[in-house]
Amino acid sequence: MEHLDVIIVGGGPIGIACGLEAKKNGLSYLILEKGPIVNSLFNYPANMQFFSSSEKLEIDEIPFISKEAKPKRDEALEYYRRIVTSNKLNINLFEKVDKLVNTGHQFNVQTVKSTYSASNVIIATGFYDIPNTLNVPGESLEKVSHYYKDPHYYAGQKLAVIGASNSAVDAALECYRKGAEVSLIIRGPEVGQRVKYWVRPDIINRIEEGSIIAYYNSTVTAITPKEIRLDTPEGGKTLKNDFVLALTGYKPNFTFLKSLGINLSDDEKKLPEYNSETMESNVKGLYLAGVICGGMETHKWFIENSRVHAKMIIWDITNKL
Incomplete structure (x- = not known):
């Protein structure tokens, strides 16, 4: 079983940003995405236009050039796909995580295709999979x-x-x-x-x-x-x-988060517990990134204000190592 410094669950923009940071810092890493690159964006409406301007959707200071100030879905798909391919990121597509177990010393990750172990895990799964x-x-x-x-x-x-x-x-x-x-x-x-x-x-x-x-x-x-x-x-x-x-909104997979031992607030917001300076959850070595940090407040975090999570998380992991 392959052992890695970090496994990133979710190949959306924030998961990709985490992969870029891990690679730059010399960490062994793997991004696991259950669908195509940026699966959630792929499933957005065909004509969808972002609220954010293109420069606010950029990751790792890689320029995002769009026809209009606010890019559309197809332009975003092209941008993030090119980042993955040009940087040769270690990403496994169409490989859904079936089980994630914390042994106390490492995390064992079982997918539909293989089994891995890692010292750290980043959950960047977003919220688009489960409708209200x-x-x-x-x-x-x-x-x-x-x-x-x-x-x-x-x-x-x-x-x-x-x-x-x-x-x-x-x-x-x-x-x-x-x-x-x-x-x-x-x-x-x-x-x-x-x-x-x-x-x-x-x-x-x-x-x-x-x-x-x-x-x-x-x-x-x-x-x-x-x-x-x-x-x-x-x-x-x-x-x-x-x-x-x-179209009544969507929510994170709270059952999955609770199965990992992550504490959720008792109110209707169901906010997960994490350190706001490192993004590490109450489970040691288990980090949260992106919109999933907002629980039911899915409007709180989005690409432009959560892309910083990647640097925060990888800095903390690297510092520990």
Whole structure:
């Protein structure tokens, strides 16, 4: 069994940044990614545009050149892929971690393909894999999805979009402009305040003119093959429906974190315990990097403010060695 100084679980931008730092500091390392390079970004909507400008998405001071100030998904995929290939990073793709065991002296990592051991482990798995479910009848129907990819699929269809954040608003606008009949179901009284500032006026105008029908302070009570049922301030309402995009957010794999012995706060935020100066969790040798540090507060950490985690973590590991 191969033994390494550090194993990095997650091959997203922050996992890649950790790999670059490990390589520069002469550590033996391996990045394990369950899908393609930057798997989460790959699964973002096809036309997604970042909130951050390109220079704030850069890692290791490698320039990110984009056509617009705020790059799109395809440009980010190209940027991070080129970093991995040009720097010949040690990364195993499509190799999901099945089990991670802390023996007290080292970490044993079992994947779908092999087994490794390491003195240190960095968890940089993000939060995009587990959606927040509605927990209503009919949510498991084939017409319901918690992920949105391309608006063309919904052209000419009656589409219900659930949510008030960037992903829901982007989907509602794009699908409306491709010919879908869009209803937007929002649990609160307004479109989310964190929606991209250049997009929020657009969705509000489309709602006010009646192009997109919004149901505020409303929740879904059931989904059937041909309808969706709502609880609104005016009472129950039934809409004809072909497809549902339940874009209600995502959460980290808390079960995985707890299985590693990482303490989580008792409140609804479920914040993991870690040293803010080193990013080491309450488990010695086990580090957290990126958005996963925010627990349910998935808006707290993102690429531009968590890329520094790589230097902090590798400095601490190198210092110990």
